Amino acid sequence: MSQPSMIWSAVDFERDGKQVDYLRLPHSSDLSAYGWIPIPLIVIRNGTGPTLLLTAGTHGDEYEGQIALIRLVQELAAERVNGRVIVAPALNFPAVMAGRRVSPLDDGNLNRLFPGRAAGSPTQMLAHYVDSVLFPMADAVIDLHSGGRSLDYLPLALAHPGRTPEHAAHVRELIEAFGAPVSVLTDGSGGGGATTLYARAAERGIPALTTELGGGATLSPDGLAVAETGLRRVLAHYGIVPGMAETGPSGTRLMRSLGRAAAVYAPESGLFQPSVAVGARVTAGQEAGRIFFPDSPMREPVTLTFPASGMVSCRRFPTLTARGDCLFNLMDDC
Structure with a gap:
């Protein structure tokens, strides 16, 4: 049996309404022996329905997803929701505040540490919480990324092809619903392989995708538009926020990574x-x-x-x- 997470929160994931709080990531330092790092968390729930897990800021120098999720949670009211939306717009909060790809606490690259460790470094603990607490609640996962400081990306979505024919069909459904201009099927070679957030979700059989929405550690208006439109389409498609967007054919161009x-x-x-x-x-x-x-x-x-x-x-x-x-x-x- 896996060790329980050391991270805690005042959020009640089963309570209806809109809750805004933090994941409390324990971190003992020279100036704070019993302190914790605040990871912003928003949970919007109303009745029964699917659960969508949305994350950004997994790398701190990637901004389109962070802004898209902040704008989304400001807009969404609980009475519009059927089901549950769990949102972490600045998941690797120390890296976000430092404007870095990796955490300044431990040089941890959150998107290379899944499934994490319950009693590991701060970044390992965060990966473990997502894997052991958030994933079991999720019916679909979207982790929004961009190229950060080192890469310039064509705005696109990426997903692992699927572990079974049924899982593959659910992945394709999520890809089509998000509707990025280009959607790429990849096995993760050349990147994080099975250690990324969306790859670990896929290993659990959850439909999951990630994005690359720009780069250069700046904000791409086109990439931001892809994120915002895609999120609205997914929320509408799964009936979580009915009528939020048109849900017709997305027209995404399906491609494969050459590795x-x-x-x-x-x-x-x-x-x-x-x-x-x-x-x-x-x-x-x-x-x-x-x-x-x-x-x-x-x-x-x-x-x-x-x-x-x-x-x-x-x-x-x-x-x-x-x-x-x-x-x-x-x-x-x-």
Whole structure:
């Protein structure tokens, strides 16, 4: 039997109404021996119906999802809801307040630590709470991400294909309901594999998707619009907030990730000059970019090529790059 979570909250998940409180993440420091970190949590419940778990701020430097969820919980009144919506708009709160991908408390990357540990580091404890307490209540999960500081992404949704035919059908239903311009099926290779929030939800058999809505640690208006429209469509589709949005065909373009074998990685450290933009179609052997060397200005740049054909889903955002950095990822139509 798994160890119970050390995180607690005053929220009653079974009570009707709109509750706004915190997850209390225990953290003992030099200045606060018995302190806790506040993780904002909003639960909106009314009668019976499905439960939708919505999270953002899993990485603190990704903003479209955080703003979309803040705006949503400000708008939603309990009497409009059939079922339950659980919202954590700043899930990795220490990272959110620091504007960082990882937590300043323990350098923990929340989206690489699932299923977490009950008595682990602060970030491991948070992953464990989501996995052991929130997931068992959820009928569907959406974890909103963007490219953060290091990546520029085409606005899209991602999901694992499904563990069984029935699960796969439920995943496709969620993808279609969210209706991102592009939806990508992936096994997580090249990213967090089975250690991400949405991958762990999928392992539990829960329909789950994540997003990438922009990048560069700034706000993309297009990405924010995709998040807000998608959330409204899902809430309406599942009958949680009837009439919130039109629920007709989404028109999403279903694609698949080409994984690590088709990605472009920096072979050396230097200054990265990309040759194509996100969303571009490329062919195997086409120039992807060049790396210049500020410490050896007379040295010829290294020219990089794409190992496969497909569409660019993301590219590295910072110019300064190091050996091993991912420069491009590719996807293609299913």
